[in-house]
Amino acid sequence: FTKNNFNIKRGNFSHVEEEHLYFFRKLLGESRIITDLSDLEKYNVDWNKHLRGASTIVLKPKTTEEVSKILSYCNNNRLAVCPQGGNTGVVGGATPVFDEIIVSTELMNKVINLDEKSGVLTCEAGCILQNMDEFLQQKNLIFPLDLGAKGSCHIGGNVSTNAGGLRLLKYGNLHGNVLGLEVVQANGTVLDLLSTLKKDNTGYHLKHLFIGSEGTLGLVTKVAIQCRLRPKSTHVAFLGLQNFNQVLKTFYKAKQDMDEILTAFEVIDTPSMELANEKLGLGSPIGDYPFYVLIETTGSNEKHDEEKLDGFLQTCLNKNFILNGTVTGEVSKYKAIWEVREKLPQGYIKDGFVFMYDMSFPLENYYKLVEDLREHMGSLSHRVFGFGHLGDGNIHIQISVKEFNQDVANHIEPYIFELTKKYNGSISAEHGMGFLKAKYLNLMKSQESINLMKNIKQMLDPNGILNPYKVLF
Ligand code: FAD
Numbered sequence: 001f002t003k004n005n006f007n008i009k010r011g012n013f014s015h016v017e018e019e020h021l022y023f024f025r026k027l028l029g030e031s032r033i034i035t036d037l038s039d040l041e042k043y044n045v046d047w048n049k050h051l052r053g054a055s056t057i058v059l060k061p062k063t064t065e066e067v068s069k070i071l072s073y074c075n076n077n078r079l080a081v082c083p084q085g086g087n088t089g090v091v092g093g094a095t096p097v098f099d100e101i102i103v104s105t106e107l108m109n110k111v112i113n114l115d116e117k118s119g120v121l122t123c124e125a126g127c128i129l130q131n132m133d134e135f136l137q138q139k140n141l142i143f144p145l146d147l148g149a150k151g152s153c154h155i156g157g158n159v160s161t162n163a164g165g166l167r168l169l170k171y172g173n174l175h176g177n178v179l180g181l182e183v184v185q186a187n188g189t190v191l192d193l194l195s196t197l198k199k200d201n202t203g204y205h206l207k208h209l210f211i212g213s214e215g216t217l218g219l220v221t222k223v224a225i226q227c228r229l230r231p232k233s234t235h236v237a238f239l240g241l242q243n244f245n246q247v248l249k250t251f252y253k254a255k256q257d258m259d260e261i262l263t264a265f266e267v268i269d270t271p272s273m274e275l276a277n278e279k280l281g282l283g284s285p286i287g288d289y290p291f292y293v294l295i296e297t298t299g300s301n302e303k304h305d306e307e308k309l310d311g312f313l314q315t316c317l318n319k320n321f322i323l324n325g326t327v328t329g330e331v332s333k334y335k336a337i338w339e340v341r342e343k344l345p346q347g348y349i350k351d352g353f354v355f356m357y358d359m360s361f362p363l364e365n366y367y368k369l370v371e372d373l374r375e376h377m378g379s380l381s382h383r384v385f386g387f388g389h390l391g392d393g394n395i396h397i398q399i400s401v402k403e404f405n406q407d408v409a410n411h412i413e414p415y416i417f418e419l420t421k422k423y424n425g426s427i428s429a430e431h432g433m434g435f436l437k438a439k440y441l442n443l444m445k446s447q448e449s450i451n452l453m454k455n456i457k458q459m460l461d462p463n464g465i466l467n468p469y470k471v472l473f
Contacts, residue, residue: 125156
């Protein structure tokens with residue numbers, strides 16, 4: 001669907017004209033500007049292929065200085081800008097709504113420094129997550145973030161969305177791991193917050209303003225991040241369970257028995273697994289069960305970790321928390337198990353039109369909304385399913401329908417968000433508000449908080465050129 005579905009008015013921004021093109025060409029040269037309609041397509045359309053922008057130009061700066069000149073020029077000429085990393089975001093944050101200029105970080109992809117002793121990596125914003133992790137692997141280090149889109153998402157995009165991912169349970173979120181940032185403000189001012197110190201309480205922690213602000217407050221150009229030692233031992237268990245209550249019992253037991261090595265605790269429900277079967281040809285390695293759990297442990301002592309995991313699994317079997325399972329420490333085998341979980345988003349985009357939600361809840365309410373939605377949707381949808389990072393209270397809920405239909409959309413929203421609030425949850429656990437959820441911000445934040453957010457936006461971007469119509473709208 002397009003902006004026509006959203007009843008939104010274009011802001012009072014200039015349109016890109018020949019004089020602007022002249023400036024950008026002079027700054028970047030012809031080869032780092034895209035204006036050809038077919039080449040623009042992949043930047044104008046979001047990952048889910050739900051949204052289409054109408055940008056007429058993509059700019060590909062290579063340096064902070066170029067970003068600074070672009071933003072300063074855009075600010076002076078009231079040209080709106082949409083920062084874009086790998087374009088894997090799923091809430092429309094990186095897709096222009098009208099004809100915003102897309103500033104892509106894809107050519108800002110250099111490692112600046114790796115301090116092997118401290119594990120601090122400093123890199124440009126356009127570095128691809130998987131490339132960084134492979135680079136770190138050679139030094140026996142690991143990036144403290146991992147997610148299904150790692151092959152194309154950028155570190156700058158990860159920081160700007162405060163991405164959570166598969167191993168947040170162990171490594172915590174980016175507010176904790178990012179040590180420093182370099183950011184270009186809307187008026188082109190370069191803000192050097194690129195500290196690599198772990199402790200630095202000298203005044204306000206400005207970097208946090210930009211972590212998770214989805215390109216609305218500044219354009220992140222460099223990131224310093226604390227990486228960890230690569231674990232020596234990794235084990236993955238894939239389990240089948242009777243009901244959600246048993247899933248919770250298994251999680252609490254896992255925390256109790258092996259908190260220090262627990263890296264991931266993911267849950268998958270039956271319709272999600274059916275989807276993996278039908279659309280991806282992937283499936284459960286242990287047969288069919290109402291719920292599946294994927295547990296990963298990582299540590300420094302193979303024998304110790306194995307004993308702990310085996311002991312935990314034995315107790316879960318004895319107590320009937322789990323019905324069946326398989327466990328492996330072999331790289332190829334655990335990668336195959338992870339593949340089922342990581343590829344789920346690639347399956348559901350083949351399942352007709354999918355309404356996607358990314359919620360977090362107190363664990364006792366974690367699965368309630370999926371059950372409510374099945375009843376609420378009745379025959380209007382062909383699949384309502386949930387899977388996600390249970391260890392972080394984070395569930396991805398999907399509703400598949402044959403094709404997009406506004407009446408069905410109205411049947412889902414705001415119902416789904418109101419219920420999320422009733423269950424003390426968040427309507428965006430890790431994906432952000434972007435464009436698609438921005439109008440529901442008032443469900444989550446008090447008026448006082450929204451006013452403060454608006455004041456901060458006004459102060460940092462008085463002309464509102466940075467990612468308009470997103471987050472605060
Ligand atoms: P983009 O999509 O390009 O941009 C996202 C937002 O950040 C936009 O608002 C954009 O304007 C802004 N932005 C991008 N770069 C910059 C910059 N340099 N400066 C300022 N603003 C910028 N997310 C999770 O949190 N956890 C997951 O487990 C997860 N799994 C995923 C699996 C799949 C298969 C897919 C497709 C997505 C998944 N996501 C997940 C969502 C997405 O990958 C993340 O939000 C990711 O961090 C986005 O990075 P990106 O470079 O693609 O950013």
